[in-house]
Amino acid sequence: MATSQDHAVVLGAGMSGLFTARVLADHFRRVTVVERDASGTDGPRRGIPQGRHPHGLLLRASDLFDSLFPGIVAECAEHGAVRASVLTQHRVYIHGHQLKQTEIGRETVLLSRPLLEHRVAERVRALPNVSVRRGWEAMDPVTAAGGRVTGVIVGRSGASEREDLPADLVVDATGRSGRAQAWLRALGYPEPAEQRMHVAVSYATRLYDLPPDALGNDRLVSVGAEPGRPLGLAFVARENQQWSLTVYGYGPDRPTGDPERFAAVVEQLAPEYLLKVLPRATGVGDIHVMQYPAQVRRRYDSLDRFPDGFLVTGDAMCSVNPIYGSGMTSAAAQARVLDEQLRGGVQGLWRRYFRAAARVTAPAWWFATLGDAPLTGAGPRLPGASLGAAYLRRLAKVAESDAETSAALMRVAGMDRPPASLFRPRLLARAMRGGRTPDVMRP
Ligand SMILES: Cc1cc2nc3c(=O)[nH]c(=O)nc-3n(C[C@H](O)[C@H](O)[C@H](O)COP(=O)(O)OP(=O)(O)OC[C@H]3O[C@@H](n4cnc5c(N)ncnc54)[C@H](O)[C@@H]3O)c2cc1C
Known part of the structure; x- marks a missing residue:
């Protein structure tokens, strides 16, 4: 432990909030995570609408996740997550070309968001110096003379009860519509410049009962959108002998929750071998639709004034089109960066952290914005x-x-x-x- 700080507060218990809490537990005597949703983590919840859509761990994610929570990937697999060898168990089409299926000695892990979040949340819950307060919402920062953030006012969600949580460090992990910019404005600090790419993507996902070997060796089929046909499809195995079928589209010609439109897009995009298998799959529940308006990267690393005692992480800093599946990997990489920077003490922490975090989020931003550039007007x-x-x-x-x-x-x-x-x-x-x-x- 390089710092001897007393209390840190993390706002939001999404994946980045949980990763951040794990790291802060090594540097602070106590860590409190404040989460607006009162519900548990073992099912879909309001604050995570993406929870009904497929989630997977990118190649790099497994190492990062295991470095934060040793054995977490194997634990998810024990609970049903599907491990898929890259690229022999992936059938990936980019611009109409199927990438050659070749063995590269790495794997991805395919699972539902609730399964992953629940396993990680349980690990965080087991940390002796971390407490998670569900059903509490971050309201306003508390500041001292000089502008330093010294805590946060939290309120019980949907009730008038309020409480001050004094803290040596407050980390905003409340997602892409996070509080930080409004707080900076209110405190008289400059807001970060924003890089923004409007993509107007809609996702429509339905679950299917189907054995994991229904497509032979394949565990993931991804048909990317392309210029002139801004629609894509993903069919992804997950726990409980189920698969998620997602269709997505850019701009006005988007998939909806209408079953006929959904089926028409699947018919248009799915490779023949998948179309042959789908009639054997049993649809489970409704089609869930989610809109993703814009990729956003907030350049906190370019600010020359920012309050001490406060940081921003995860989607609140950089949110990329989910179809690239990099959000959780980025969040874990930012948590690792925070750990490294805290080892250098808290003096000038925000500047060091934001610069290092910008470096680890840059590759995902580059890949996603370059990939989407030809698809968006x-x-x-x-x-x-x-x-x-x-x-x-x-x-x-x-x-x-x-x-x-x-x-x-x-x-x-x-x-x-x-x-x-x-x-x-x-x-x-x-x-x-x-x-x-x-x-x-x-x-
Ligand atoms: C459709 C879809 C599919 C995706 N698939 C993948 C994938 O396959 N792989 C991948 O790596 N990433 C994927 N992502 C992205 C990934 O979910 C996020 O990038 C990642 O989890 C980091 O998010 P976050 O924790 O920063 O924010 P969020 O996930 O938005 O979490 C924010 C949390 O803060 C809470 N909160 C909000 N406001 C307050 C407040 N005022 N007070 C207290 N709590 C508050 C919310 O309830 C929520 O729990 C996907 C995203 C979407 C939309």
């Missing part, structure tokens, strides 16, 4: 976006038959390698030579 013009997007498209074409290119794409998508690794000479040469055949419009 709106959003900022990214420097080099059309060139970068064309290069990714070319790599996808080469990856159809080239195992090395296929593996390289999956490793970058999985945050296991930096984006720069896609520009190494061998891949550049292959992209220049290959990919000259016409685009395939349907898998």
Whole structure:
């Protein structure tokens, strides 16, 4: 323990709040997590509408999660999570090209969000110096002279009861619509500049009963959207012999909860071998729809004034289109960064933390905004976006038959390698030579 601080408060018990609490438990005598939802973690809950949509751990996530909670990935698997070898058990189509199925010695873990959150929340609950207050909402910061945040006022959700929680550090992990910007405004601090890309994505998901080996060896099918056809599909195994079927779309021509529209999009996108299997699957419950308006990255790392005693993490700092599946990996990486920076003490913590956190969120932001740039009419013009997007498209074409290119794409998508690794000479040469055949419009 490098700091000798007394009390830290984490706002929000989503994945980033739980990761943050785990890390702070090593640096503070007591940690309190304040969560607005009163309900437990073992089922869908109001504050996590994404809980009804498929969740998976990217390549890099397993190592990060295990470093925070040793054995957590195996524990999830014991409770039914599906481990899928990359890329032999994934069938991934990018721009109409199926990436060559090749063994790269890594795996993804496929499971429902409630299963993952519940296992992680139980680990946090077992930490002797952490307490989680569910059914309490962060209201306002408490500050001292000089602007330092010295605590937070919390209120019982839906009631008038209020309480002051004094704290040496308050961390906002309340998600993409978090409180931090309003608080900064109220306290007279500058707000961070925002990078924003409007994507207007809708997700429609339905669960199906189907054995995990229904598609032979495959445990995940992903058909990405492409320019001219901004619709995509994912069919993902999970616990309890179930699969999630998600269709998503950018802009106005979006999937809805209407079963006929849902079926029509599935019919349009699903590869033949999946269409043959789907009649054997039994639909469970309704189609759940979620809108995701914009990818947002708040540049706290560029601020020159910010209150001591306060930090922001997770989706509240950087929220990328969920179809890239990087949110929880990013959140865990930010928690690791916080741990490292706390080892250097609390002096100047916010500046060091935000700079380091911006570095770990940058690759996911790069990949998701470059991937979405050709699919959205709106959003900022990214420097080099059309060139970068064309290069990714070319790599996808080469990856159809080239195992090395296929593996390289999956490793970058999985945050296991930096984006720069896609520009190494061998891949550049292959992209220049290959990919000259016409685009395939349907898998
Ligand atoms: C459809 C969808 C699918 C996704 N799939 C994946 C995936 O496969 N893989 C992946 O890595 N990521 C995925 N994500 C993203 C991932 O869920 C998040 O990026 C990640 O969990 C980090 O979120 P967070 O904890 O920062 O915020 P959130 O998940 O939004 O959690 C915020 C928490 O704060 C609480 N809260 C809000 N306001 C207050 C308040 N005032 N006081 C107290 N508590 C408050 C909320 O109730 C909630 O519990 C997906 C997201 C969506 C939308």
